[in-house]
Amino acid sequence: MYWINGIPQAQLPPTDRTIHFGDGFFTTARVLDGDIPLLAWHLERLDLAAQRLLFAPFDADALRREMLTAAGVGGDGVLKALISRGSGGRGYSISGCGAPVRIVSRSPAPAHYPRWRQDGVRLRQSPVRLARNPLLAGIKHNNRLEQVLIRAHLERYDADEALVLDSEGVVVECASANLFWRRGQDVFTPALHYAGVAGVMRRHVMSLLQALGYALAEVAVGPEDLATADEVFITNALLPIVPVKAIDERHYADRTLYLQLYPLC
Incomplete structure (x- = not known):
């Protein structure tokens, strides 16, 4: 409609x-x-x-x-x-x-999202990288060819979502979601100064963390930083929050923060 x-x-x-x-x-x-x-x-x-x-x-x-x-x-x-x-x-x-x-x-609401929330999702690092442009970073403009290509490549593999880097090799987001990871009581999400979309659910999750006893940092790091994470999850307004069970060959089983956040999202 x-x-x-x-x-x-x-x-x-x-x-x-x-x-x-x-x-x-x-x-x-x-x-x-x-x-x-x-x-x-x-x-x-x-x-x-x-x-x-x-x-x-x-x-x-x-x-x-x-x-x-x-x-x-x-x-x-x-x-x-x-x-x-x-x-x-x-x-x-x-x-x-x-x-x-x-x-x-x-x-209609996506039929597979309840399964994602229960089972978690598998990410694969995308060969498609986002161009840096501070004037467009953060906003959801109608030029989505990068995301179309990311999704086209993703559909060739056994993965649910993409881990997307920018042209400098810095982690930015997924094809259609924002990314968070936790190490102990510290939570990280990519800084979006040069590329990516600042989602409303990302904003909501960021607003909840301090009250739950976590410290938040917006960071510019490579994908190797996620290898030492205790927990990874993704967010967007529709999901609204989903645990990540694997990124390429690296597996994640901890859902501590996800289980705290999900009832609030």
Whole structure:
């Protein structure tokens, strides 16, 4: 199901800039019993992306109403809110573009996520690396070709998710999730200054750790740092948190922090 500027429809004009240039940004949210957990943070991340990408203001109040309307259609599911710069401009120029276009879609919840939460997931280091770009780091812009290639390579192997590095060999994230690991009472997650997506569930988990007695550090390290971890897990708004049972040939059995966090996520 799709809504464009609040109207049920599923077609954009061929002049829309998100089609030509990926000129836009989005967030993907979980729907639980007709509600959207962390909705305020989803809207915050969209506003941040709009500022970073020099968009004209979009109608955030209207988008919030449209997201809640889509969530209320019934049951659990997945909601995606995408903002396009719309049509206008000549070539890459944004001069003359009209108001941003709001696109909301609703789809079923992934059927395999409950199994992932119970059994854990296996990661494989991806041969595809993320380019460094501080202007785009953190936001979920519509240019996802790197992730498409990461997923295409991953589907050739017996693994559930990818361990993704940047062009300098620094651990950043997974194909569709953020990454955490624990060593004793210290928890680590990749710093996202140069690449990657700062997910809302990543933010939520980071906000919980101190109260649970853990110290958190955002780090720039290579994949070898995970070899000495006691525990590894991944997060995104839909999962929302899943234990990692293996990265390539390295296995992890400890779920201490995962079991503390899961009821809070």
